[in-house]
Amino acid sequence: MKLIFEKSVPGRRAVPRVASRVKTSAHIKPALLRERPAELPELSELDVVRHFTELSRRNYGVDTGFYPLGSCTMKYNPKAAERVARLPGFADLHPLLPQLPGGETLVQGALAVLHGMDHLLREICGMAAFTMQPLAGAHGELTGAMIVAAYHKHKGNRKTTLLIPDSAHGTNPASAAIAGYQVKSIPSGADGGIDFDQLAAALNPEVAGLMLTCPNTLGLFNPRIKEIADRVHDVDGLMYYDGANLNALLGRCRPGDIGFDIVHLNLHKTFATPHGGGGPGAGPVGVVEKLVPFLPVSIVRERPDGSFYLDYDPPKSIGYIAPFYGNFAVILRAYAYILMLGREGLLRVSENAVLNANYVLARLAPYFDVPVDRPCMHECVLSASRQAEKGVRAMDIAKAIIDRGFHPPTVYFPLTVAEAMMIEPTETESKETLDAFIAALIDLARLADEDPDSFARCPTKAPVTRLDEVAAARKPDLASL
Amino acid sequence: MPFIANTDAQQREMLEAIGLASVDDLFRDIPPALRGKGLKLPDGLGEMEMQARLAALADHNATGLVSFLGGGIYDHFIPAAIEAIVSRSEFSTSYTPYQPEISQGNLQAIFEFQSAICRLTEMEVANASLYDGGTAVYEAIMMALRVTGRNRVIVDESVSPIYRTMIRSYTRNLGIELVETLPTRGLPDREAIREQLNEQTAAVVVQNPTFFGCIDDASDIGAMAHDCGALLIASVYPVSLGLLKTPGAMGADIATGEGQSLGLPLSFGGPYLGFMACRKALVRKMPGRIAGRVPDAQDRQGFVLTLQAREQHIRREKATSNICTNQALCALTSLAYLSLLGKQGLRDLAQTCADTASYALERLLEVPGVTLRFPGRWFFNEFVLDLPLPADKVIRKLLQRGVAAGFPLVRYWPEMDRSLLIAVTEKRTKREIDLLALLLEAIL
Numbered sequence: 001m002k003l004i005f006e007k008s009v010p011g012r013r014a015v016p017r018v019a020s021r022v023k024t025s026a027h028i029k030p031a032l033l034r035e036r037p038a039e040l041p042e043l044s045e046l047d048v049v050r051h052f053t054e055l056s057r058r059n060y061g062v063d064t065g066f067y068p069l070g071s072c073t074m075k076y077n078p079k080a081a082e083r084v085a086r087l088p089g090f091a092d093l094h095p096l097l098p099q100l101p102g103g104e105t106l107v108q109g110a111l112a113v114l115h116g117m118d119h120l121l122r123e124i125c126g127m128a129a130f131t132m133q134p135l136a137g138a139h140g141e142l143t144g145a146m147i148v149a150a151y152h153k154h155k156g157n158r159k160t161t162l163l164i165p166d167s168a169h170g171t172n173p174a175s176a177a178i179a180g181y182q183v184k185s186i187p188s189g190a191d192g193g194i195d196f197d198q199l200a201a202a203l204n205p206e207v208a209g210l211m212l213t214c215p216n217t218l219g220l221f222n223p224r225i226k227e228i229a230d231r232v233h234d235v236d237g238l239m240y241y242d243g244a245n246l247n248a249l250l251g252r253c254r255p256g257d258i259g260f261d262i263v264h265l266n267l268h269k270t271f272a273t274p275h276g277g278g279g280p281g282a283g284p285v286g287v288v289e290k291l292v293p294f295l296p297v298s299i300v301r302e303r304p305d306g307s308f309y310l311d312y313d314p315p316k317s318i319g320y321i322a323p324f325y326g327n328f329a330v331i332l333r334a335y336a337y338i339l340m341l342g343r344e345g346l347l348r349v350s351e352n353a354v355l356n357a358n359y360v361l362a363r364l365a366p367y368f369d370v371p372v373d374r375p376c377m378h379e380c381v382l383s384a385s386r387q388a389e390k391g392v393r394a395m396d397i398a399k400a401i402i403d404r405g406f407h408p409p410t411v412y413f414p415l416t417v418a419e420a421m422m423i424e425p426t427e428t429e430s431k432e433t434l435d436a437f438i439a440a441l442i443d444l445a446r447l448a449d450e451d452p453d454s455f456a457r458c459p460t461k462a463p464v465t466r467l468d469e470v471a472a473a474r475k476p477d478l479a480s481l
Numbered sequence: 482m483p484f485i486a487n488t489d490a491q492q493r494e495m496l497e498a499i500g501l502a503s504v505d506d507l508f509r510d511i512p513p514a515l516r517g518k519g520l521k522l523p524d525g526l527g528e529m530e531m532q533a534r535l536a537a538l539a540d541h542n543a544t545g546l547v548s549f550l551g552g553g554i555y556d557h558f559i560p561a562a563i564e565a566i567v568s569r570s571e572f573s574t575s576y577t578p579y580q581p582e583i584s585q586g587n588l589q590a591i592f593e594f595q596s597a598i599c600r601l602t603e604m605e606v607a608n609a610s611l612y613d614g615g616t617a618v619y620e621a622i623m624m625a626l627r628v629t630g631r632n633r634v635i636v637d638e639s640v641s642p643i644y645r646t647m648i649r650s651y652t653r654n655l656g657i658e659l660v661e662t663l664p665t666r667g668l669p670d671r672e673a674i675r676e677q678l679n680e681q682t683a684a685v686v687v688q689n690p691t692f693f694g695c696i697d698d699a700s701d702i703g704a705m706a707h708d709c710g711a712l713l714i715a716s717v718y719p720v721s722l723g724l725l726k727t728p729g730a731m732g733a734d735i736a737t738g739e740g741q742s743l744g745l746p747l748s749f750g751g752p753y754l755g756f757m758a759c760r761k762a763l764v765r766k767m768p769g770r771i772a773g774r775v776p777d778a779q780d781r782q783g784f785v786l787t788l789q790a791r792e793q794h795i796r797r798e799k800a801t802s803n804i805c806t807n808q809a810l811c812a813l814t815s816l817a818y819l820s821l822l823g824k825q826g827l828r829d830l831a832q833t834c835a836d837t838a839s840y841a842l843e844r845l846l847e848v849p850g851v852t853l854r855f856p857g858r859w860f861f862n863e864f865v866l867d868l869p870l871p872a873d874k875v876i877r878k879l880l881q882r883g884v885a886a887g888f889p890l891v892r893y894w895p896e897m898d899r900s901l902l903i904a905v906t907e908k909r910t911k912r913e914i915d916l917l918a919l920l921l922e923a924i925l
Contacts, residue, residue, distance in 0.1 A: 001585075001782065004593050004820055015560065015826045018833065022911050024843060026835035028859050032696045034727050038601045040824045045562050048820045052566040052590075052813075059586030061574030072576050076484055080528045082568075085748075089539025094550045095750035096888055097543070101873040102880055109541030110749045123520055135612040135751065136806040138793070149654050174793035174803035178623070180654040183798040221510040251520050252508055258515045268806065272484075274570075276810030277587040278577040278609070278770065280752030296650070319650030323553075323615045323643045324750025336535060340483055342525025348482040354507045355487070359495040375510065402583050410579070413794075430486035431495060462582035464777040469581075472775035472787040476764065478606045480596040 001058070001463070004051050005480050008041040014048055058463045059277070060407050066433050068360075070379045070410035070422025071169065071217060073247050073269035080340065081273065081333035090332060095324040104309050111308035114325055115300045117284070117335045124338075124346070125246075125263050126256025127286030131295045132326035137244060138171040139321070140264030140283025141211070143296060145179030146318045147262060147287060148209050148238050150294040154316060157236060159208035165194040167218060167414040172211045172242060181208060188416045192372035193222040203231055209238035209262075214255070215248050217414040217422070219357060219376035229259025238262060238291075246270045247426070248354055248378035251347035261288045271334035282330040296321045352427035353378040356434060360423055363438045367445040371417045379424035383417055392448040394419040396455035400447075403461045404440040483525065542749075547913045548885040549841075551863045551904020552692070553614060553641050554753075555742045557720065557830075558908055559818075563744045566817045573810055577770070581785040587809065588784035591772035594816040601722050601819070602736045603729025604758035609770035610812040611755030611804065614739025615644040618686060618716050619651050620768045620802055621735040621757060625684035625712045626657065627766045627801065628734075633658040633681040637669040639691035640716060642893035667695035667855035667865070675705055682711040684735075689717050689725065693902065694863030695855055696725060703732035719743055719756070719815075721861045723831025728758075735759045744818030745811055754811035765791060768802030833907045834862040841905050841914045848921045854900050863904040865890065865897075869925055872901045878924050884917055 043051075061067070067074035085091065093110055097103045104111070118130045134140035145162065152159045162176040165186050173183040184202055189195035193216060210232045215221045222228065229239045241260040247270050249255075255263045267273050268281035275281070287295060293316040301311050341349065354377050361370070361380035369383040384394040398408035398421070410422040425434055447454060459466070487495070492504070501507065508516070526534065548556055567573070571586060578584030578591075591609045598607035611617045622634050634652075636645055638661050645661065652659055658681070662673040669687050678685070685706045687699045703713035712734035717727075720742045728736035740754030741747075759767055765788060773787030793800040822830060842864055845851055850869035868875055872889040879886040887904070890897040905914070 001589065003589070003596070003782075004816075005596065008824075013823050013825055014562075014821045015823070017825070017829050018907075020833060020836050022837055022840035022914075024836055024840035026832070026839040026860075028696060028724065028835065028861070032698055032726055032859055033724055034603075034722065034730065037824050037828045038603075038722065040597065040600060040822065040827055041820050042823045042825070043820060045560075045821065048817065049562055049566060051820070052817060053569065055586035055590055056569040056571040057586065058589070059571040059575055060583045061571045063570035063574045067574075067576075069576060069579070074574075074576060077570075077574055078484060080531060084532065084535045086564075087536060087539040088544050089536075089542045091746040091748050092544040092556075093542050093749040094548055094556065094747050094885070095554060096550050096552055097546075097885065099892060100550075100880065100885065100889070101877045106543035106546070106880070107749065109538035112538050112541065113535075120522065123522055126517075135616070136804070138803045138805045139612060139616075142803055146650070146654070153654075169805075170793035170795070170797045170800065171803050171805050173798035174796075174800040177798040177800075178655075178803055180656075221508075223510055223512055226512070226515060249511075252517055253511050253515055254517050257517060266806075274573040274810070275576040275806075276808075277572050277575045277584075277590075277813065278809035279806040280612075280808045280811055281806040282752075319653070320643070320646040321650055322751075323613055323647065323753075327751040328749040329746075330752055332535075336531055338522075339526050339531045339534065340528065343520050343522040345482050345525045346520065346522070348485050351504050351507070352485050352487055352492075355492060355495055355499075355504065358499045358501075358507060362499045375507065377510075398580060399582065402580065407583060408580050428484050428486065431491040433486075459582045463585045464582055464781055464783040465779060467581050467775055467777055467783045467785050469775075469785050469787065469789075472773040472785045473790070476771075476787055477774040478595060478764065478771060478787070479592070479599045481599055481605070 001054060003480055004041050007043060007047060007051060010042055012042045012044055014043055014045040065405060066429060066437055067407040068409050068423045068425050069407060070424040071244055073424060073426055075272055075426035076428035077272050077274040078337060081336040084336045085329045085333050098310055108308060111300050113332055113335055115302060115308055117331055120338050121284060121286055125286050126254030127263055128289040129292045129295060130284050130286040132284050132331050133296045133322045134283035134285055135322055135327050136279060136281040137264060137266040137283040138175055140285045141171055141175035142179055143285045143321050144240050144262045144264055145176050145181060147291055147294045149179055150318050151291055152208055160206045162208050163202055163210045167216055167416045168213060169244060192218045192220045196224060200231060203235050205235055207235050207237045209240055211240040211242060213242040213245055215245050215377040218372060218381045219379040220374060221377055225258050244269060245378060248350055250350040252350050256288060261291060267330055267334040272337045273330050273333040280327050280330055282327040294318055349427045356425035356427060356429055360425055360434055360438060364441055367442050379422060381417055382421045384419040384421055387448040388419050390448055390452040392452045392455050394421050397444055399458040399466060400444050400455055401440060402459040406437055406440065546883055546885045549887045549903045549905065550885050552888045552902060553739055554747065555904060555906050556747060556908055557742050557906050559744050560821055562821055563814060563817050567810060567814050572813055578786060585784060588772050590813050590816060592774055592784050594812045595772060597816055597819045598756050598758050601719060602758045603727040604736050605761040606764045607756060607758035608767055609772060610808040611757055611769055612808060613753045613755045614716060615647045617737035617755030617757050618644050619648050621714045621737050622648065622684060624735060624766050624768060625714060628712060628763055629683040631681050631683040632656060634684050635660045635662055635674060635677050635682060636686040637662050637664055639664040639669055639693060640686055640688040641692045667691055667693040667858050668697050669702060671701060674702060678705060678709045678711060680709065682709055684712040684714050686714045689715060690721060690861045693855060693865050694860050695858040696861055698726055698731060700731045720831055723827040724835060740815045743815035745814055752808060752811055754808045754815055766801060769804050769807060830907060837909055838862040838905045844914055844918045848918055848925060850925050862906060863902060866901050866903060868899045868901060871898050879920055882920055884920060886917060
């Protein structure tokens, strides 16, 4: 398929020149102007619409089919939330309005959404307060790590290190490092959870905290979590909850009740906002009482008369981490979702998410290796080690699944499992869909036995054959100039 | 229950296949003492009730204002085709294209977005997007520190004060020396920057047009920075590049910007779009996703995420950034917008904005007592006026008449209590500008 630039026809345009509504022409000093126009495509509106429609047909989303990408919670995104985000009362609101004198009265509805979401998330997570500022999950992690630093600085603690298990998402150590911390990786034990003895041995007065995903990236809940939290608190470390996997616990168990001090959520995962092909997301951060003073500005507060205002001057705040009030339209969609689900709905989410994952695990366990023989939570991790002995690796199975009409699971993550295939069905998928996917994987396990060479050709039904990522990185072709 | 497909009967079948008696057994790893006692949340609302409740909240926001607010976020017209394109759920309900063969649409769009940003800025390479214009400047600073191995950064005060407060928060604990230089009449002061430049300086950060709306050519600042082995980082307003000299032509090493003006709604602050482009030689130090083109076995054009050895999922604590989820759908929006406007359309749009601003300036200067804060400078679509009264007072009065007159600079510069930052776009009509002038005449 051609690039949009290759479809350009000189002189064609989609948006006709509009006669100026003023008679004045701006005369800017020529030295300050660009020498020639930017080489953007010259197309009709139909050309542009067809180009992107064609691109969309070469893409795969949750609306296309089953998308069991582990750790990403690819659940259905309700259309009702999309409509709400487009309401002009929200979509046309300039973010500087509340910073004008008297401007807060102009945005009471938007502030009510932020305030309402803060309170819903407090209850769901058992935290004292949330900030809606962080613009994605990893941005929430950085915010959380900055709050850890501010807390220790305020207490006069000399802390240098954040502990992170080896099964963690890569964003955890990356966020800790750019917040100025050294990272110490803690190995996993035989039960798939963090190795308790190694953790205990790593705890010392230099430890600022522990970042944990719970359930962890193998989809396992650590029954000793409270004990771990107590030990970390003993050295005045803080417990950080990576909320990527909160879908498993909704309504069942709250991070705040099991000893966590800081939580980030991924609204695009747990609360059903569209993933957008890689964003925009939103990563609100919640904290326990003693950390509330360090939350970033601005903070939405309620007056006794029920009106809302923005507080820009909390003295101990870590400051601005985003330009305005977070990814507002994403927060708005998640708010709409929680309002629709309510108390019972959220409970059904975790139940069905965990049921679906365990069903997939139980049905596929005879055909693939299971690294840890334990019930899982909202996702399960299988290993293709058995198939790899025949030359069929996890990546080969992923490519073959594409030809069966499904999006592949996450592969080669977590790093602690060889030939990992991480499957997260989510609660919105039906048993029929899971059965079809399970049947396809069982058939691929059979094929790996009978005709392992056939995998090398896959995928055959995608717009392109398998692409050489090594070659792409060796000779980068990154733009059409 | 909303959005759950399994029936009770199916749940029982599934539990049986797992070998469990009840749903509660699924959660047996959670010790009873840690289990919640039920959330204190309201019952769920039907779609219709939810819609009504949020529509009522939307009605509590004022959107009918005639707005002259800018400050980096601009009220441009968004053609209907943009919404139609971006609503395609094959895009919106997909995720990061880890499996390229099933994600060619998204990957080609990223590649085209990178190309469009390069063409717009006259830079050599661009990434797939960052969160917003402010975090883009912060990421550019971190990149310059890596490239140069130095720890000092100069940021001119004519860079958005919002961005500068963010940069201060992020760098507080990192042992980075952050120097902010005072501008002269709305533009960076060359001498002030020259005095601060030294062998420890990693970068000089400027913005064009500046926060005060003044147009600059930072080529000489770039040359000064390069003489010291430092980089030039330029934060730019993409619509202005329909007309203005590009960061590439000024010798910038890294160009960043806020992409909201390229087809994204105001949405009370987000989601927006940070973009970043740089010289090719620096690409391996760049943060964020990057798509690359590579032929498949049948020599068809294919696209993959590339240079991933920079990224957190490979390098963990040694990565160039922690960014993972970025603003892909916003980048797609801006690509669709730039494609629809096209080569001539973007230029015409920029000219219309400049013409309208030029009229607004002329008309508003006819109001007795109103003066231009930075005379002798060139403006694109935004400028600062000094009023005979405190700007806060004037804004408050005009809001009562349905006009958001501009942004009061006193918020960030206490000495500028009479200064008003006024932005116009193609949406502001002559009649609206005349109304602003008349209202000012009436109260000043």
